[in-house]
Amino acid sequence: MADFGIRFFLCNLIICMITAALLAAKRICRHILTSRMQFHLWYLLLALLTVPFLPVRPAGILQILSWFAAVRHSRETGTDPVQGTAAGIHLPGTLRQMDDFTLSVSNAAPSIAGFILCSIWLTGVIAMFLIVMRSSVRLTALRRSALPLQSRTVRALYDDCLRELHIKRPVPVYSAAYLKSPLIMGICRTRIYLPIHLISDFDAKEMRYILLHELQHYRHKDTLAGLFMTLTGILYWCNPLVRYALKEMRSDREIACDAAVLKRLPESDYEAYGAALINFAEKVSHMPFPFAAGMSGSMKQMRQRIAAISTYEKPDAFRKAKGCTAFALIGALLLTPAPLLSTQAAGQEQYRWNPSPDRISRLDLSSYFVGYEGSFVLYDLKNDHWHIYDMEHALLRTSPDSTYKIYDALFALEEGVITPAGSSMAWDGTAYPFAAWNKDQDLDTAMRASVNWYFEKIDRQLGSSVIRDYLQRIGYGNETIPADITAGSSPYWLQSSLKISPVEQVQLLAALYDNRPGFAPEHVTAVKDSIRLYSTADTSPENTSAGNASASGTSPENASAGNTAFYGKTGTGRVDGQDRNGWFIGFFEVPDNTCFFAVNIQGSSGAAGSRAAGIAKAVLSALAGSDSSFSSTELDRYLNVPSANG
Numbered sequence: 001m002a003d004f005g006i007r008f009f010l011c012n013l014i015i016c017m018i019t020a021a022l023l024a025a026k027r028i029c030r031h032i033l034t035s036r037m038q039f040h041l042w043y044l045l046l047a048l049l050t051v052p053f054l055p056v057r058p059a060g061i062l063q064i065l066s067w068f069a070a071v072r073h074s075r076e077t078g079t080d081p082v083q084g085t086a087a088g089i090h091l092p093g094t095l096r097q098m099d100d101f102t103l104s105v106s107n108a109a110p111s112i113a114g115f116i117l118c119s120i121w122l123t124g125v126i127a128m129f130l131i132v133m134r135s136s137v138r139l140t141a142l143r144r145s146a147l148p149l150q151s152r153t154v155r156a157l158y159d160d161c162l163r164e165l166h167i168k169r170p171v172p173v174y175s176a177a178y179l180k181s182p183l184i185m186g187i188c189r190t191r192i193y194l195p196i197h198l199i200s201d202f203d204a205k206e207m208r209y210i211l212l213h214e215l216q217h218y219r220h221k222d223t224l225a226g227l228f229m230t231l232t233g234i235l236y237w238c239n240p241l242v243r244y245a246l247k248e249m250r251s252d253r254e255i256a257c258d259a260a261v262l263k264r265l266p267e268s269d270y271e272a273y274g275a276a277l278i279n280f281a282e283k284v285s286h287m288p289f290p291f292a293a294g295m296s297g298s299m300k301q302m303r304q305r306i307a308a309i310s311t312y313e314k315p316d317a318f319r320k321a322k323g324c325t326a327f328a329l330i331g332a333l334l335l336t337p338a339p340l341l342s343t344q345a346a347g348q349e350q351y352r353w354n355p356s357p358d359r360i361s362r363l364d365l366s367s368y369f370v371g372y373e374g375s376f377v378l379y380d381l382k383n384d385h386w387h388i389y390d391m392e393h394a395l396l397r398t399s400p401d402s403t404y405k406i407y408d409a410l411f412a413l414e415e416g417v418i419t420p421a422g423s424s425m426a427w428d429g430t431a432y433p434f435a436a437w438n439k440d441q442d443l444d445t446a447m448r449a450s451v452n453w454y455f456e457k458i459d460r461q462l463g464s465s466v467i468r469d470y471l472q473r474i475g476y477g478n479e480t481i482p483a484d485i486t487a488g489s490s491p492y493w494l495q496s497s498l499k500i501s502p503v504e505q506v507q508l509l510a511a512l513y514d515n516r517p518g519f520a521p522e523h524v525t526a527v528k529d530s531i532r533l534y535s536t537a538d539t540s541p542e543n544t545s546a547g548n549a550s551a552s553g554t555s556p557e558n559a560s561a562g563n564t565a566f567y568g569k570t571g572t573g574r575v576d577g578q579d580r581n582g583w584f585i586g587f588f589e590v591p592d593n594t595c596f597f598a599v600n601i602q603g604s605s606g607a608a609g610s611r612a613a614g615i616a617k618a619v620l621s622a623l624a625g626s627d628s629s630f631s632s633t634e635l636d637r638y639l640n641v642p643s644a645n646g
Contacts, residue, residue: 004118005113005115005116005117005118005119005121006113006117007052008052008117008118008121009117011052011341012236012238012239014337014341015048015049015236015239015241015242015341016239016241016242018045018048018334018337019045019241019242019244019245020241021333021334022041022042022044022045022245022330022334023245023248025041025330025333026038026041029323029326029330032319032322032323032326033323033326033327034259034315034319034320034323035252035255035256035258035259035308036256036259036260037323037324037326037327038252038255038256039249039252039253039255039256040327041327041330041331041334042245042248042249042252043225044330044331044334044335045245045249045334046228046229046232047335048334048335048338048341049232049235049236049242051338051341052341053235120238121238124237124238125234125235125237127237128233128234128237129234132230132234139185142176142178142179142193143191145176145177145178146174146175146176146191146193147174147175147176148172148173148174148175149173149174149175149194149199150175151175151199151202153202153204154173154194154199154202154207155173157204157207157208157211158170158173158211160208161208161211161212161215162215164212164264165212165215165216165219165264167215167218167219171184171190171191171192171215171218172190172191172192173191173192173193173194174191174192174193174194175193175194175195175196175199176193176194176195176196177195177196179193179194179195179196180195181195182194182195182198182210182213182214183214184214184217184218184222184223185223186223187223187224187227190218190223192211192214192215192218194210198210205269205272205276206276206279209261209272209273209276210276212261212264213257213258213261216257216260216261217257219260220256220257220260222253222257225249225253229246229249229250232246233246251304251305254305255304255305255308258273258277258305258308258309258312259308259312261273262309262312262314263314270309270310270312273309274306274309274310277302277305277306277309278302278306349396349397349478349499350392350395350396350397350501351395351396351397351477351501351503351504352395353395353503355386359384359385359386360385360386360387360388361385361386361387361388362388362389362391363376363387363388363389363619364389365389365390365619366389368615368618368619369389369390369601369615371603371606372582372601372602372603372606372607372611373390373393373601373602373603374390374393374582374599374600374601374602374607374612375388375389375390375391375392375393375394375396375502375598375599375600376388376389376390376394376502376597376598376599376615376616376619377389377394377502377503377505377506377597377598377599378506378595378596378597378620378623379506379507379510379595379596379597380593380595381510381513381593381594381595381596382592382593382594387623388503393502393600393602394501394502394503395501395502395503396501397477397478397499397500397501397504398499398500398501398573398581398600398602399493399494399495399496399498399499399573399581400477400493400498400499400500400505400571400583401493401494401495401571401572401573401581401583401609402450402452402493402494402569402570402571402572402583402609403505403569403570403571403583403585404476404493404498404500404571405446405447405450405455405493405569406447406512406527406531406569407470407474407476407508407512408455408458408459408493409443409447409455409458409526409527409530410512410519410523410524410527411458411462411466411467411470412458412461412462413519413520413523413526413527414470414519414520414523415461415462415466417458417461417462418443418458420443420522420523420525420526423442423443423444423446423526424440424441424442425440425441425442425446425454425457426440427439427440427441427453428453430453432452432453434449436449436451437449437451437452437453441454443526443530444529444530447530447531447569448530450569450570450571452491452494455491456491459485459486459491460485460486463485464481464482464483464484464485467481467485468481471498473517474508474511474517475504475508476498476500476504476508477498477499477500477501477504478497478498478499478500479498480497480498480499481497481498482496482497494573495573495574495575495580495581502585502598502599502600503598505583505585505598505600506585506596506597506598509585509586509587509596509598510587510596512524512527512528513528513587513594513596528567531567531568531569531586532565532566532567533566533567533568533586534564534565534566535563535564535565535566536563536564536565563589563591564588564589564590564591565588565589566586566588566589567586567587567588568584568585568586568613568616569583569584569585569586570582570583570584570608570609570610570612570613571583571584571585571609572607572608572609572610573607578604578605579603579605579606579607579608579611580602580603580604580605580607581600581601581602581607582599582600582601582602582607582608582609582610582611582612583598583599583600583609583612584598584599584609584612584613584615584616585597585598585599586616588620597616597620599612599613599615599616599619600612601615
């Protein structure tokens with residue numbers, strides 16, 4: 001809830017900019033767009049205002065175009081489907097680090113600011129809802145007091161108007177004693193209400209204008225628009241620009257309805273129609289009923305309508321064509337930022353990556369990701385080829401959680417905070433949720449059990465400026481960390497400011513493997529050793545002694561010599577007590593090749609690093625069995641290592 005409060009607040013800032021842009025576009029194109037087109041533009045805004053409450057992240061225009069390109073490419077080259085399921089599959093229990101103490105105890109106590117914002121918003125929503133319900137009570141009273149239309153003269157005129165507008169299903173007409181101006185109400189059971197004084201002071205021409213106006217509202221389903229506007233006003237009560245936009249929408253609705261009536265009248269009647277509208281201006285009050293439409297409105301709206309009537313000209317075909325073009329352009333510009341409004345995607349961003357299409361094979365791994373959103377990315381170093389499932393999520397940046405500890409450790413080694421031979425840190429006695437955390441740690445044990453306090457201590461010794469420099473040096477995701485890394489309740493890499501995409505995770509692992517950033521080789525080797533899960537060199541006769549522990553298969557030479565090694569790190573992002581973001585990243589060495597991979601899963605619960613690791617094993621097993629690029633005997637042997645627990 002707190003997370004929603006913060007993100008909804010940010011969405012409102014974007015909505016203000018979009019609304020301002022729409023108001024400016026309407027003003028610029030007011031002589032091009034017809035009255036009806038100007039009113040329909042507001043529907044686009046209403047659609048955008050629903051986006052923050054959608055359970056899925058919508059795609060923008062550019063993303064949709066990329067989908068079409070992807071479909072075309074898949075038809076030309078073919079996708080690479082991999083059949084199977086990850087259900088019930090776990091990585092071997094003999095592998096180090098698979099205890100998955102990767103819990104990012106983040107946002108367990110959500111921010112107070114988020115709770116305050118959300119509470120204020122909910123309070124306002126409830127208050128606005130009660131106000132609307134109070135108005136609905138008046139509507140009920142009106143329905144009970146109103147009587148079916150009895151005047152035969154008005155009834156005959158009403159029937160003529162129905163025939164003129166080609167309405168075959170008549171709308172019931174009622175007379176009401178305590179009504180100042182005519183109106184139409186109801187979504188399913190629509191009714192027209194006429195003040196008794198208008199019937200008693202019958203003027204045929206004026207009554208015809210009234211009936212045509214209300215029936216035009218009926219033809220255009222304007223009462224439904226009233227419902228949407230009322231609901232929007234409730235949800236966005238705190239956004240002054242949205243409230244102003246809704247007032248303008250109501251005014252445009254009446255102007256569009258006036259234009260529809262004028263379109264059916266001769267020019268000689270325009271003045272009389274305007275005069276009839278002026279007569280109502282004396283009896284105007286704010287509309288006391290929700291979901292209603294009628295002749296009246298505020299004095300400002302009445303002036304706008306009268307001005308529109310005085311300058312009205314029936315649109316010709318050329319103006320309609322120009323109007324349609326302008327409408328389409330404005331609509332496209334308004335819909336493009338839709339993904340930015342999603343509270344599900346707020347704070348996330350897409351990594352820009354444009355590789356050659358012939359270097360990418362698109363995998364169909366949907367059966368492995370049932371219940372989760374996410375992606376699988378694998379880079380084949382020897383063949384310089386990518387295998388990707390769900391390109392959109394593969395480029396979506398999200399919190400790295402405990403996978404970031406790989407690079408945090410490397411930075412600490414480079415700065416001398418720890419050394420390959422001296423990485424021990426003393427436990428301060430604080431009780432943590434895992435027994436493995438409640439003791440002294442070194443780099444290997446801290447990485448294996450993903451001990452948060454160990455790496456938080458490293459961060460405090462490094463400082464924000466040093467960390468920021470290293471992030472920029474290696475190009476780590478969005479490179480965003482707070483000015484004071486100790487200010488928050490949780491580290492910057494746990495569901496916070498720092499974000500990275502699966503594709504970037506793989507690129508960084510490949511860069512680390514080759515040491516492209518130019519770190520000390522012994523430091524790179526120490527980090528690789530800390531995330532090594534399995535190596536055939538570990539069990540070979542020449543490496544069983546303690547003196548040969550360093551020759552553990554961590555270098556490309558060992559792979560080419562016939563060894564197989566597997567490296568990996570899990571990460572779990574926990575929000576409000578639920579695992580929402582799961583990672584498993586790593587690489588494996590087989591004879592004559594090395595492949596790098598990343599799996600990310602997201603969901604409302606159960607999206608843990610151990611689950612991502614299970615998906616990775618299942619996918620790699622399927623690839624090893626179906627694709628010659630991965631059909632290595634040594635890899636097969638790793639993937640089928642039995643669990644120590646049976």
